[in-house]
Amino acid sequence: MAEQVDTLRRAPLSRDRVLRAAVALADETGIESLSMRNLANELGVVPMALYKHVANKDELLAGMIDVIVGEIDPLETDADWKRAVRRRILSAREALLRHPWAPLAIESRNEATPAILDYLNSMVGALRGGGFSTDLAHHVMHAMGSRMLGFSQELFDPTRRAGRSGAAEPPPPPAAFPAEAAAAFPHLAAIAGAAAHDDESVVGPGCDDQFEFEFALDLLLDGIDRLRADGWTSRP
Amino acid sequence: MAEQVDTLRRAPLSRDRVLRAAVALADETGIESLSMRNLANELGVVPMALYKHVANKDELLAGMIDVIVGEIDPLETDADWKRAVRRRILSAREALLRHPWAPLAIESRNEATPAILDYLNSMVGALRGGGFSTDLAHHVMHAMGSRMLGFSQELFDPTRRAGRSGAAEPPPPPAAFPAEAAAAFPHLAAIAGAAAHDDESVVGPGCDDQFEFEFALDLLLDGIDRLRADGWTSRP
DNA sequence: ACGGTAGGTGTACGGCGTACACCTGTCAAG
DNA sequence: CTTGACAGGTGTACGCCGTACACCTACCGT
Known part of the structure; x- marks a missing residue:
């Protein structure tokens, strides 16, 4: 009973x-x-x-990815291409930041899901509508790469990746550069923070991931816009 | 016996x-x-x-990654930064193309291996030596992202990934765009090949991955060089 | 002669994805 | 009101995985 x-x-x-x-x-x-x-x-x-x-675990993963992709804001159609693409990519990034496991799940699949194809397709559409030739749009899609899906690499800041939204986040507090490594990789240490000016804790504030993401995104978008404005036609 | x-x-x-x-x-x-x-x-x-x-499988994977990273040509010191960085990144790409499983293995680890840190460290050194400020070098490293390690995304061309160097490569011959998908994702179909001019096989020649990689790489390097030449100092 | 140690072995455990047979409640057709 | 198909949850079992732990054995310096 x-x-x-x-x-x-x-x-x-x-x-x-x-x-x-x-x-x-x-x-x-x-x-x-x-x-x-x-x-x-x-x-x-x-x-x-x-x-x-x-059907099986792989299909479960595909379905989970499509749930996340479904959280990405739709493309705005009224704005110019650059603005529309930029906003949508930042929306994708927000969605993926909510689900830190998603990038790896997407990359480890060998087939794109329908939702991802749909997302990419509409992105190409925005480029074509903005005056890009098919060829240039193609190259641009490759150049944007995974950034198109909102994730850059956090090679220096390998926290996250697991989730664990629960209690204590800073058990390995900054943990990134344990001072012995700073000696072996001085350039990385210099980059990882203000460093060196204080010989106690070598670890600086880490990186502002959002800034880094937008830095790279704008670098790409500006370079791309220049190509388009110059009337890029074919393999130079 | x-x-x-x-x-x-x-x-x-x-x-x-x-x-x-x-x-x-x-x-x-x-x-x-x-x-x-x-x-x-x-x-x-x-x-x-x-x-x-x-020690365990994870350490095995780390060791395997370091074997591959060890195959990357060392940095040339005589040439100018752009040339040296470009060549080294293309060398990294060659190494990874020989071991298609490596990108995923690298990305799925949550700690960088010593060899990777060494590789990245020397790359920052090349930038600093080329006149980049610590800050700009930092942003550049993020902007290059995984491209620094020689792999772009093959979202459209999801062959490979597994290896199987053996016999028949084209059992799913081009397989990428099965004509039903072409209708649902017309922009992607247009990009995936010359397409459409022949209603039999919708699949075109696919992409020249090497060209796409260098296209994106040079787009980034040129944009980066412009920032450096303009005396980029801090967050604009 | 002998004890330590490096390196290969055998057994076993808990966890995984999932094939396959089964049971049970619901509902439409007779 | 019966019946039987079917959708959906169950139980058991198989083969794979990583690896803990106890063991055996050949070699080496003393």
């Missing part, structure tokens, strides 16, 4: 509920500890029940 | 031999099917024997 109550009380599963629960679980505990068993447990269900709603 | 012969005949294991075998195996069968068991089997050894030479 208790079983009946449990069964009845719990909202019925659905593909959508499975995907949302998976995204939430990955946000909380990191993608590497998202298993079919954990997810099923979270939903109060037996692992195999999930397979009635997703 | 046969066991003795086997034991004696086989070259003794070493960390180096383990790492090289792992790289070779990943090249051949793809990183996702590289397991401690497979690798041990390849070396004619029992799985646990590997743990006398690498």
Whole structure:
């Protein structure tokens, strides 16, 4: 009878509920500890029940990615191409910052999901509408690369990646440059912060990731705009 | 006795031999099917024997990455910064093209390996030597992002990724744009090839990845050079 | 002669994705 | 009102994974 109550009380599963629960679980505990068993447990269900709603784990991941891509603001059509593209890319970045596991999940798939293709397609459309030739638009898409999807690399600041939104974030407080490494890689140390002016803690304030992202984005957009304005036509 | 012969005949294991075998195996069968068991089997050894030479699988992966990074040509010191950086990045790209699993392996680690830090450190050194301020060098490193390590994104051309250097490469021949997708994503289809002029095979010649990589690289390097020449100092 | 040690072995455990047979509640057709 | 198909949750089981731990063995310096 208790079983009946449990069964009845719990909202019925659905593909959508499975995907949302998976995204939430990955946000909380990191993608590497998202298993079919954990997810099923979270939903109060037996692992195999999930397979009635997703074909396998790979398809689950694809669905999760599409949930995130769905959070990206649609393209504005009234503004000029540069403004519209810039805003949309920053919106994509915001979406991905909410789900730190997403970049890796996207990159480790070998097939783009429909939602991603749709996103990229509309981006090309914005470029074409802004006067870009098919060829130039093509090269621009490659040049923007993953930046188009809102993520740059955080090579220096390898926090995050896992999620763990919970309690203590700074157990390895800045942790990035442990002073022995500073000696071995002086240029990186200099870059990692104001450094050196204080021989106690070598670690500076780290980087302003948002600034770095926009710096690179604008560098690319300005260079791209120059090509377009110069009437770039074919491989020079 | 046969066991003795086997034991004696086989070259003794070493960390180096383990790492090289792992790289070779990943090249051949793809990183996702590289397991401690497979690798041990390849070396004619029992799985646990590997743990006398690498601490665990994560450290194995780190070692494999360092093997690849070690294949990158050293930085030339005589040439001007732009030329030196460009050549080195293209050398990094060549190294990574030989090991298609490497980008994902690098990105999925949460700590950079010493060899990668060394590589990046020397790259910053080249910039500083070329007259870049610490700040500008910092931003430039972020702007170059993963391109610094020689890989761009192959979002449109999701072949590779696995390796399988063996026999038939074109079982899914071009496979990229299956004509139904072309209707849904017309801009991408236009970009993916000459397209449309022939209603039979929608797929064009695909992209020249090397050209795309250098296009983006030079776009960035030129933009960066302009900033440097303009005496870029701080956040504008 | 002998103890230490480096390096290969065997067994075992817990976790993973998922194939497959099964049960159960719902609902439309007869 | 019966029936039977079907959607959806269950239970068991298999083969793979990384790796802890105890062991054995050949070699080496003393």
